[in-house]
Amino acid sequence: MAPTLNLVGAGHVGRVLGRLFAGSGAFALQDVLTRSLSSAQEAVAFIGAGTACARLETMRPAQVWLLALGDDAIAPGCAALAAAQPLAGCVVFHCSGAKASTELQAAREAGALVASVHPVRSFADPDTVAASFAGTFCGIEGDPAALALLEPCLAAIGAQLVRIDPAAKTVYHAAAVFASNYLVTVLDAALRAYQAAGVPEAVARELARPLALETVANVMRIGPEAALSGPVARGDLATVDRQQQAVAAWDAPTGRLYQALVEPTKVLARRKRGE
Secondary structure (H helix, E strand, C coil), X not given: CCCEEEEECCCHHHHHHHHHHHHHCCCEEEEEECCCHHHHHHHHHHHCCCEEECCHHHCCCCCXXXXXXCHHHHHHXXXXXXXXXXXXXXXXXXXXXXXXXXXHHHHHHXXXXXXXXEEXXXXXXXXXXXXXXXXXXXXXXXXXXXXHHHHHHHHHXXXXXXXXXXXXXXXHHHHHHHHHHHHHHHHHHXXXXXXXXXXXXXXXXXXXXXXXHHHHHHHHHXXXXXXXXXXXXXXXXXXXXXXXXXXXXXXXXXXXXXXXXXXXXXXXXXXHCCC
């Protein structure tokens, strides 16, 4: 029989995982708790399984508890769970990319095994993610016995599992910020700089498009050292200085961004040269 699962917190991530776990038969989803009974009922309707609950104390005991809560709510939510439910021998896990399984210390002290499972996806559109989840990478860490139970269940929904160091969890999450959020910021700087030179916004996007797409493709295909080009890679630091001064004169915050990227790019250029 599939292990029983209770879901505490059913935003986009919780709803998607609830639907996938229940639909695959990896878990027998029992009870769902969110901020209100009405939102729990909406989550149950999305998932297609489970019973909506209004309080931790009314949830049935389960073998596995998923705390799909915001980062800052994980530790207090776990403490509330440990005070309300018997957890000895259970598995408790969360889905944060920024927080380690150590956030679940209250559950561990209550006799539970703990873990974290971070799906590396944007969950802005839950229906789309649920339909295309197969192949999604998930960073996992925690107690070995907890992972032994969770890993086959995650494999059943198509997850590709990557073990990570819990001590470096914040740096791990920062990697996603660099690869996604800050990449957008750098591209925004490029588009604004083109416009500052008199290029219309729509044309600026077309100028940046092949550079950005080809560069990302090259990094993924041949690695960052081989993909690096431009004045820093050539050692043309006089050009770099002129650009930094011109950008700072045009827009001071963007000038500081440019300057902040020079030294890391020099380090990458030295790696490119094998130094």
